[in-house]
Amino acid sequence: MKMFLPILFIFCLSFSASYASVQDFCVADLSMSDGPAGYPCKKVSGVSVDSFVYSGLGTAGNTTNIIKAAVTPAFVAQFPGVNGLGISAARLDLAVGGVIPMHTHPGASEILFIIEGTICAGFISSSANIVYFKTLNKGDIMIFPQGLLHFQINSGKGSALAFVSFSSPNPGLQILDFALFANNLPTELVTTTTFLDAAQVKKLKGVLGGTG
Amino acid sequence: MKMFLPILFIFCLSFSASYASVQDFCVADLSMSDGPAGYPCKKVSGVSVDSFVYSGLGTAGNTTNIIKAAVTPAFVAQFPGVNGLGISAARLDLAVGGVIPMHTHPGASEILFIIEGTICAGFISSSANIVYFKTLNKGDIMIFPQGLLHFQINSGKGSALAFVSFSSPNPGLQILDFALFANNLPTELVTTTTFLDAAQVKKLKGVLGGTG
Amino acid sequence: MKMFLPILFIFCLSFSASYASVQDFCVADLSMSDGPAGYPCKKVSGVSVDSFVYSGLGTAGNTTNIIKAAVTPAFVAQFPGVNGLGISAARLDLAVGGVIPMHTHPGASEILFIIEGTICAGFISSSANIVYFKTLNKGDIMIFPQGLLHFQINSGKGSALAFVSFSSPNPGLQILDFALFANNLPTELVTTTTFLDAAQVKKLKGVLGGTG
Amino acid sequence: MKMFLPILFIFCLSFSASYASVQDFCVADLSMSDGPAGYPCKKVSGVSVDSFVYSGLGTAGNTTNIIKAAVTPAFVAQFPGVNGLGISAARLDLAVGGVIPMHTHPGASEILFIIEGTICAGFISSSANIVYFKTLNKGDIMIFPQGLLHFQINSGKGSALAFVSFSSPNPGLQILDFALFANNLPTELVTTTTFLDAAQVKKLKGVLGGTG
Amino acid sequence: MKMFLPILFIFCLSFSASYASVQDFCVADLSMSDGPAGYPCKKVSGVSVDSFVYSGLGTAGNTTNIIKAAVTPAFVAQFPGVNGLGISAARLDLAVGGVIPMHTHPGASEILFIIEGTICAGFISSSANIVYFKTLNKGDIMIFPQGLLHFQINSGKGSALAFVSFSSPNPGLQILDFALFANNLPTELVTTTTFLDAAQVKKLKGVLGGTG
Amino acid sequence: MKMFLPILFIFCLSFSASYASVQDFCVADLSMSDGPAGYPCKKVSGVSVDSFVYSGLGTAGNTTNIIKAAVTPAFVAQFPGVNGLGISAARLDLAVGGVIPMHTHPGASEILFIIEGTICAGFISSSANIVYFKTLNKGDIMIFPQGLLHFQINSGKGSALAFVSFSSPNPGLQILDFALFANNLPTELVTTTTFLDAAQVKKLKGVLGGTG
Structure with missing residues (x-):
């Protein structure tokens, strides 16, 4: 099989060249202006595995504040690797009595995954002002449809931790x-x-x- | 030119047949379940020009209520012709002192066109809680980005009338x-x-x- | 309640900073090249309420021309605030005998709202070459599906005025x-x-x- | 390696079951009403390789007609396998002197690939009424942007054959x-x-x- | 303020009625055929908060198999509440030595969030066959672009647990x-x-x- | 009719000006960074019919390599005219015994059109690992759904030629x-x-x- 190695090599090289611009991903170049679909892409030469990994959600947010809670985002501004990929994430820390107050994400639906503690979460439909809320325990997930008012409250006796993901790199x-x-x-x-x-x-x- | 008429006729007929299912439009069949992209389409045989015309915005809404205002929608539920076409409309009537209270449209951006009167309108950005509001006069238009809190207040001495359109058949x-x-x-x-x-x-x- | 104000203040400020790049809107920077999804966004510092308001539709278009009609657009080129928001608008003025000749919008569906006068409007389906047309009066709306040939004719005895909106910032x-x-x-x-x-x-x- | 085969087998079976509804494709069930995004999907049990293969473009269209040309479509109505996949195809046959008259596809862009003969093809921009047309030879491709008027004329001495594809299962x-x-x-x-x-x-x- | 309560009440009721069909969400009716955009929506009367909550990710998957790992999905088939909302989730359990073998999601990008343990994860670009892989620890997240080959390996001494989310209700x-x-x-x-x-x-x- | 020509002329000119920025197409400016939706558009003044025509598929690819086959792409990098238009193309040449090895397109579905020869083509579903493959002859087309593993093999006695199109300017x-x-x-x-x-x-x- 050794003999056709040179031929194949040419084949490989020419492919590498031809497809150099194929857009598998589009790591945000935050130094440029964004547009309706996101940020311009960094050149592949400036991309490494660290463009696709983010460690900022590994540290608890500071809950020493009025809401006794913190939202730590991994949106495109913090995590440029999600640019153009239709998804982003965040970490919620809720101290005892903590609450993520009533809010909306104008540009995305959200999935909440309870890692630790007990959270009372809910949203309000626009169609008929119906309130959907429930106490969630470790391992439960809940979906919050795009643009609707929703909230999360630590309803347990200890602190609570949740991971959330969004259907947009930039949920708002x-x-x-x-x-x-x-x-x-x-x-x-x-x-x-x-x-x-x-x-x-x-x-x-x-x-x-x-x-x- | 008469002589090739029969041949052409065959051509026409065969085209009519071949393309009978091309989807120029998709008038909502409200009797069926909708899906994420809207309602199933009525058969073309059940569609007439009246499927594409709606007269419900021609009558002033009843403003004898606490907000002294009325929203008359022409969303897909009222106007099935907009199904799948990425747009819908509504009429706003505001009596003296009338107000469309703080609200969002979870699924669409909105353009407001002032037909009569003077309206103070505004929205609040999520990025930095900046308030953008202005007094609008006849002929002015204003855009309200998707999902953001916004309001309209009759700030004139007479009644006000506006036409609004949305970037979805179902803005919420x-x-x-x-x-x-x-x-x-x-x-x-x-x-x-x-x-x-x-x-x-x-x-x-x-x-x-x-x-x- | 005064006592935790300082803590909260820190909370607020940190949020303002964290979310400074959230894209609620994307006012077009017309000085830059557009792309398939629209123009790059102006920096928020260069955006004011006037970015979201357009008064150019408040003045009647000049109908002293062969078609006795005028289309005054508020597309992204005239009204940068609609960039990326899936919607735009225009004003139609038709003098007595005026006509908006047979045309298409390659990139958007259209809703026509009759403000004044009587307009005969119609479109032709591609599926079966069916013509859908009707005389519209004040307050009527009509939807014209994307890309299909359509027209508007002043069929009344006085001038006619209509407001139109499109399902794209750039309908063509x-x-x-x-x-x-x-x-x-x-x-x-x-x-x-x-x-x-x-x-x-x-x-x-x-x-x-x-x-x- | 034989010993863990039973365990793996269970693993396989449970995966087959869990993912039975994953939507790799959505072969159109033409017996049901379509919606804005296309037709409902046939059950996978009713799908075979023949759902994804179409032979109707293998036969020349009948060009004995006034335009001396024929368009043979493989849109979703003829080729249900393309449903929901954002693409479809057609075959163009042009006898000597044949012409595909001025037309638009309201819902798709088109790529034309010349297999045989010489075709003069062009389109007209809406922005500035610029005409872009050129004589194309065997192996050339041309792109026609969505919704714009375009045409193809056999400008050679023999018959011409082209394959076209569209950016929608239902281009119109x-x-x-x-x-x-x-x-x-x-x-x-x-x-x-x-x-x-x-x-x-x-x-x-x-x-x-x-x-x- | 009591005196205008009756008037307001009418206002409320009429709104409830008018907007009854507004589509805030579209809980999948799995008994019907899906289409390219997902499943038809359940009627709101059949929807409760339990439509939006899923507890199936709370239990560890069975890792007694050849790969010493388990993927527990919360896609639309398991969690109908995500239908049409552009997002879904899953849980990964990896015993010591466990591996999620080389795979793709044809219809979604993925974010991996490490809850417990140490995972070596990576993907291969198509543009230049570049391998991006890294050892991830608790709290790290990694993004895997749509359709690219990727893998996850438990590279630690204990079991590992991760939560993943996808940019589609049906990632494949x-x-x-x-x-x-x-x-x-x-x-x-x-x-x-x-x-x-x-x-x-x-x-x-x-x-x-x-x-x- | 001569007499209103000057008036009309003014009308024309003003339209040309007003709509100069309407985006009928967006020929890629490959010198700039692309974004999630593609490349920025060249100015119309730099666009000619040659921006929309590509002749690179007219020449057979070199099949003197290990796979005895060649893929000649007309993606956005080679054919900037397809930028933003949701479609691209390629040419497949397969010598006797040639094979396009198992591969995926992460970002597009594909239609294969057999121009010459006999090709055995197939893909594998993710839902149930079902293999769909068939021997295709001249004139047959086959659809390969987005992101799934597929292959093409020259199963005839002579060389084979196929034209393929993709549902993206950048299929990967x-x-x-x-x-x-x-x-x-x-x-x-x-x-x-x-x-x-x-x-x-x-x-x-x-x-x-x-x-x-």
């Missing part, structure tokens, strides 16, 4: 309280569009650093 | 107050996930018919 | 007469591929400024 | 002359929307069997 | 050895298309229960 | 033997993940130039 995260109370949206606009009392709005603006 | 509509206060989501879950005071939650549950 | 517009008669496509190629008489072709080339 | 085919002249679209609507003379319209309606 | 799984050696693909075809020796092929066919 | 090509034996993937990893004997692996690594 709109936390209701931040959207309403942590910016300069005038109190009058908040009350008019939510029917909340002005005192309630001003109180939460105070807590969350909002103005107006 | 999640009105924040309905999601939080018009169902059986327990008050404790609302307060825990939104930091609203229980009294505020109970008050709005009372108004909106929610329980729990 | 191929006007049949322009495609056949307003360029340098040789007359012989036109007659061969359309069976029109050469005299007819040359006459319309004359009117529309075509050559060949 | 709207032949301009059939759309305008082979149905009951009233002559007045044709003249108004195309600026063609009534005499020209009536003449072609006569040839193509149109009425009105 | 083609295990190389099963495809080549566990069916009736004739040995001659295997040797011709893989250059493996016939003796090697026959040996593995023997182990895996293949014939031919 | 992962040849099994190259992936396993033509790179630096350590022999031990190959044997562990494929159950092949080390001798077999080393033998093929020798032939294909692999190391490790």
